[in-house]
Amino acid sequence: MNLFIFSFRMKLHRNIPLTLALSVILIGILSFFMPKNKEKYLKDRFWSQKTFAPPVFDGVIIGDSRSYRGLIPSVIEEKTPGLRFLNFAYSNGGLNRVIYQAAEKKLSPESKNKVIIIGVSANGITGFTKNNDQYLQELNRPREEVFERIYLNGFLYYFSATTPEQLRDSLTGKRSPVIYRNDYFADGYVASEKLPRDTLEALASYIKDFSVYKVDSNLVNELAAQVKEWSEKGITVIGFRPPVTMDMKALEDTMGLYNEAEISGKFTSAGGHWITLPSTSFSTYDGSHLDIASANRLSEIIGEELLTLIEN
Amino acid sequence: MLFNSLIFVAFAIVYFVVSKFIGKRVKARLFWLTGMSFFFYGWWDWRFLFLIIFSGLIDYYAALAMVRWEKRRKLLFFLSMAGNIGSLSVFKYSGFIAQNIDMLFGLTGAFSLAGNIPPFFLVTPVGISFYTFQSMSYTLDVYHRKFTPTRDVIHFFAFLSMFPQLVAGPIIRAKEMLPQLLVVKKVESDEKWAGFRYVVKGYFMKMVIADNLAPLVVTAFSAPQPSSSSAYWWGAIIAFALQIYCDFAGYSNIARGLARWMGYDFPDNFNHPYISVSLREFWTRWHISLSTWFRDYLYIPLGGNRKGKWRSHLNMAVTMVISGLWHGAAWTYVTWGALHAFFLSLERITGWNTFVSKRKALKVLAWFFTLIQVLVAWVFFRAESIEQAWQIVKTMFAFTGEFDFGWGLNGWVFVTIMIISEIVEASKLKEKIFMKPALAACAEMGFYALMITAIVFFRGSGSEFIYFQF
Numbered sequence: 001m002n003l004f005i006f007s008f009r010m011k012l013h014r015n016i017p018l019t020l021a022l023s024v025i026l027i028g029i030l031s032f033f034m035p036k037n038k039e040k041y042l043k044d045r046f047w048s049q050k051t052f053a054p055p056v057f058d059g060v061i062i063g064d065s066r067s068y069r070g071l072i073p074s075v076i077e078e079k080t081p082g083l084r085f086l087n088f089a090y091s092n093g094g095l096n097r098v099i100y101q102a103a104e105k106k107l108s109p110e111s112k113n114k115v116i117i118i119g120v121s122a123n124g125i126t127g128f129t130k131n132n133d134q135y136l137q138e139l140n141r142p143r144e145e146v147f148e149r150i151y152l153n154g155f156l157y158y159f160s161a162t163t164p165e166q167l168r169d170s171l172t173g174k175r176s177p178v179i180y181r182n183d184y185f186a187d188g189y190v191a192s193e194k195l196p197r198d199t200l201e202a203l204a205s206y207i208k209d210f211s212v213y214k215v216d217s218n219l220v221n222e223l224a225a226q227v228k229e230w231s232e233k234g235i236t237v238i239g240f241r242p243p244v245t246m247d248m249k250a251l252e253d254t255m256g257l258y259n260e261a262e263i264s265g266k267f268t269s270a271g272g273h274w275i276t277l278p279s280t281s282f283s284t285y286d287g288s289h290l291d292i293a294s295a296n297r298l299s300e301i302i303g304e305e306l307l308t309l310i311e312n
Numbered sequence: 313m314l315f316n317s318l319i320f321v322a323f324a325i326v327y328f329v330v331s332k333f334i335g336k337r338v339k340a341r342l343f344w345l346t347g348m349s350f351f352f353y354g355w356w357d358w359r360f361l362f363l364i365i366f367s368g369l370i371d372y373y374a375a376l377a378m379v380r381w382e383k384r385r386k387l388l389f390f391l392s393m394a395g396n397i398g399s400l401s402v403f404k405y406s407g408f409i410a411q412n413i414d415m416l417f418g419l420t421g422a423f424s425l426a427g428n429i430p431p432f433f434l435v436t437p438v439g440i441s442f443y444t445f446q447s448m449s450y451t452l453d454v455y456h457r458k459f460t461p462t463r464d465v466i467h468f469f470a471f472l473s474m475f476p477q478l479v480a481g482p483i484i485r486a487k488e489m490l491p492q493l494l495v496v497k498k499v500e501s502d503e504k505w506a507g508f509r510y511v512v513k514g515y516f517m518k519m520v521i522a523d524n525l526a527p528l529v530v531t532a533f534s535a536p537q538p539s540s541s542s543a544y545w546w547g548a549i550i551a552f553a554l555q556i557y558c559d560f561a562g563y564s565n566i567a568r569g570l571a572r573w574m575g576y577d578f579p580d581n582f583n584h585p586y587i588s589v590s591l592r593e594f595w596t597r598w599h600i601s602l603s604t605w606f607r608d609y610l611y612i613p614l615g616g617n618r619k620g621k622w623r624s625h626l627n628m629a630v631t632m633v634i635s636g637l638w639h640g641a642a643w644t645y646v647t648w649g650a651l652h653a654f655f656l657s658l659e660r661i662t663g664w665n666t667f668v669s670k671r672k673a674l675k676v677l678a679w680f681f682t683l684i685q686v687l688v689a690w691v692f693f694r695a696e697s698i699e700q701a702w703q704i705v706k707t708m709f710a711f712t713g714e715f716d717f718g719w720g721l722n723g724w725v726f727v728t729i730m731i732i733s734e735i736v737e738a739s740k741l742k743e744k745i746f747m748k749p750a751l752a753a754c755a756e757m758g759f760y761a762l763m764i765t766a767i768v769f770f771r772g773s774g775s776e777f778i779y780f781q782f
Contacts, residue, residue, distance in 0.1 A: 014505040014753050022761035027768050034769050144319035152318070161771045163524065164725040 031158045035170035039182060041157035046184035048149040050088060051138040053188075058083040058111040059306075060103045061188070063119025064093040064129065066242035070290040071117065072299040073187035079303025080310065083113055087188030090138075094129030095120065095219060100226045102135070107235070113310055114235040117302060118223075118272075119242045120263060122252035123206070125220055126213035191292050194285040199245050202288035206248065210255035224266040231271025236309055239267045240275040243282040243290065243298065275305050313355040315566050316519055316771075323352065327475075328573065336496040342470045345493075345574075349473035353438075360437040363399060364473060370395040371447045372468045375454040375461035389455045396448050404436050408641030439479030441638055445605055447472055450486040452609050459487050467493060476570040480563045482581040482601035489576070497575040509760065510569030516763045518562030523772025524726045525555040528719060533694060538703065539718070545708045547717025549687050552694050554730050557585065560599070584738045586686070589678040590665040591656050594686060602638070606631050625660070629653040639693070644701060648693040655685045 059080075061071050066089075073085035088103050095118065107114050123129055141149075148156070168174075183191040227237045241260055244252075252258040264274035282294040290298060313320050327348050334340045354361045374392035378385045401409070410425035419425060450472075454461045462468050471489050499507075532539070532548035539545065564581035571578045581601050588594035595603045611631040617624035629650065636649020659665055668678040688705060695701035707713075719727060735741070 014502075014756060016504060016508050019508070019757045019760050020764070022757065023764035026761055026765040030765060030769060144317060148318055159768050161773075162769055163722045164770075165721045168721060 027159065034160065035162050035166050036157055037160040037162070038157045041153040041160065042184045043182070044149045045153040046186075046188075046190070047134075047138050048141065048146045049186060050086070050188045051135070051141075052146060052150070053086055053088075053106055055106050056084065056108045057086040057106050058108065058113055059085040059115035059117060060106045061085065061087045061089055061117040061119070062093065062095070062099055062103045063089040063242065064121050064124050065089070065091045066121050066244070066289060067093070067119030068188060069190050069192045070119065070242055070295050070298050071302065072185075072189045072191075072295055074185075074189075075296055075299035076117075076303040076306065079300060080307050083115070084108075085115075085117075085187065089119060089188070090132065090134040092129045092132075092134060093124060094126075094132050095124045095223050096130055096132065097222070097226075098132050099135060102139075104230075104235075114233075115306060116230055116235055116237050117306075118227075118237065118239045120223070120239050120267075121242050122215055122256040122258040123209065125215050125223065125263075126209070126256065127216055128209050128213040130216075130219070189295075191295065192285065192289055193291055197285045199284060199287040200247065201286040203247060203251060206251055206288070207255065210251065214255075214257045215259070220263055220266060223263075224270040227267055227270035227272040236306070237267075237272040238275060238302065238306060238309075239264070239272050240277055240302070243277050243279045243284075243294070245284055245287045246279060248284075248287045249279055273305070273309060275302065277301065313352050315563065316515065319355075323348070324570070331574070338494055338496060339466075341496065342464075342466045342493060345475075346466055346469045346473060349470070349475040349478060352475040353473065353478055356438050357435075363403065363437050363440070364443055365469075367396060367399050367444055367447055368469055368472045369465075371451045372461075372465060374451050376463065378451075378454055379461060385455065389451065392451045393448065396444050396451075400440065400444050403440055405637075405641045442481050442483055443472060443478060445602075445638075446483050446486075449483070449605060449609065453485070453487055459490070462490055474571075474576075476567040476574070477578060480560070480567075481599075482564055482567065482578050483605055484578060484601070488579070492576050495575075499573060499575050503572050507569040507572030510565045510572065512569075512760050512763050512767075514562045514565030514567075514569060515767050516562070517558035517565065519767050519771040521726050521730050522555045522559035522562060524722060524770070525551045525558070526772060528723050529555055529694070532718065533696065533700075538700075538707075539713070540707060541713030541716065541718075542708055542711045543713065543715045544718045545704050546687075547719055547723070549690055549694075549704075549708070550717070551719065551723060551727065553586070553687055553690050554727060556690070556693075557582070558730065584734055586683060586734060587679065587738045588682050588686075589669045589675055590682055591652065591659050591685060592665075594682060595652075595656075602635070606635050610634065625657045628656055632656070643698055644692050644695055647698060647701070648689050651689045651692060655689070 059073075059076070061067055061073070063071075068087050068089035068091075071087055071089075073087050076085050077083060086106055088099075088106060090099075093099060103116060107116075162170075179193075179195040181191075181193045181195075185191070227239070230237050241258075241263075253260075260276075264276070267274045277298070282298060283291055284294070285291050313323060327344075330344060331341065334344055350361055353364065370392055374388050374395075377388045381388065406429050407426060410429055413419065414424050414426050421427070450461070450468075453459055462471075467490065470493050471484075471486055474484075474489075477484060529548060529552045532544070532551075561582035564578075568578045568581075579601055581599060583597040583600065585594050585597040588597055611627055614627040614630060615623055616627060619627075632649040632653035633646055634649070636645040636647070636652075639645045639648070665678045665682065668674040668681075688708075691704050691708070692698070692701045695704060717723065
């Protein structure tokens, strides 16, 4: 017996594999109980997937957060059978050469019906968004990080990093009074909802932005030139003003100097198709972003208009 | 490639598995180590490789030439130093030098030097100060006839570019490392365990403590409206002191652990610096490989303390200011170095800490005053500008405002863990508790398993090691 204990202890003597095995057991057990930040991992995966999507699409949607929260590729695909869409919009996504070129590269060279859908919000044609910061940040992310996000995040979230404060809140069942739901889809759409709703919430930040930045006529002309170039290449280009609340629309028109008639005029003159949407038919949760039902409705409208264009 | 990334884990696995197959073939091992180290460094930006190769070749050939042409020894030595200091000046200090010249002569617009520096020169290659100093020490030691230079260029680059310590030290000496590289040592299980301890502890210090304290420090120093509470700033600077210690010592520990697994021994770079009872002691415990470098290659050649009392103070001031500048091209770092020089001189002149630390009861007082000086100096190291640093120091000593360190639960937990672990390690309490070897082994394995678990679940948001920028 003594001999057994002795040899057991000798084997136990500072053994790396045994320590690692013990760690794996501890981590495995705790992974069931520790708070998880699933959304962060899925969000990171979503942006990397979107940025590095292969060129296999018939249609690409560009714009800002209003476009990626407002247009559902799968709904547009239902209305336009045989076509495949990618929502390639980014937060503070500016409409300029950087994103035009990137969007065009996502179109499949074999596609017979190439489509570009552009959400032309006031924010997207001001100096504020001209750097396309989010897109470039995602594009320039280190290779290994992109690999990790795309292929490992679906597994890594089980081992979400936490903090003592988050752990305390999780143990005491403390919840945030605001529920902000974001569901990330592989086609680039984010289904969003916020409770309680506050349709005046986004106004303050836009007042701040528009006090410095106005719609830039150079960017509008650049957009028209791009629409012309695409149209000449045989690409169907659709433009629309993402629906917002009447207050937000009025703010953009007055402070942001957004002139929809002029923009849509230049857009259609360049060969694009402008869809005018009635703002009253849609609802937002913060004054700026559509809720899920409205996103569905908008995507149906765009899909139906597109089908008509393709059939003609 | 960051130690705290999954790609590094894959890299390390490939390195160790292939090394196992290479076995005892020294030449092949050196090739493999050099190739992998270049790959490790080139992962950041392959263009940086040209600089390390250029800088290394200068010293490699200068050392050989010094042996061959004895009469031109001095000239070759100066040429080599000019090459090293030149590349540091261009890639690390050109912006700083140009800005100061512009300011001094009022140069603006098309005449501004800073505005005309080629953008490539403004990108500081990762770890440039570390490998340049390591390369310089090689030539300096050959010049001082401390050893014969290697004739094998791969042997030299294996020493210079060794991936565990390449970008943030410890700065190893050729005299210690070159012979080690020619011996293929069987790594015994005790050494493997020692390496494992270093690696786990290093990752814990970096990812759990440093990365979780980082947001508190960033919030404090980049707030548009700085806090007017003294306690808040003491809290912020204590958090920074622990962050920079855990960040840097964490890296050194990982480097030491990896080296142990490779069969090499790196010198200790940190030895619980915050328990020092004098600033002199602090500098024997903080970034040891750099402070000994400055002592051996700058302070002593300047005359050290052999040329009279006042000259020794001047030598120390020069050494500390250059040490500050080594950390970064900004006046805040220079002030940090100068402040340490001032405190060290004060310590030497008054001998206050010797008097106090001889009396056991007053030893705590010596520790306390030493820590205060270190913390005040850290303000200048971390601040965005001298003006901000002065403002913070004034607030710290005004003793006003709300008594809140601004740490929240997160800060308190990580600061407390670090303080307790320093006390336990420094007082050897761990050994006292686990007297029986078998019990100690079990407890130690359990302890390290817990540390690994904490690394997984309590890792902070990943960021680069602070010392990469130096």
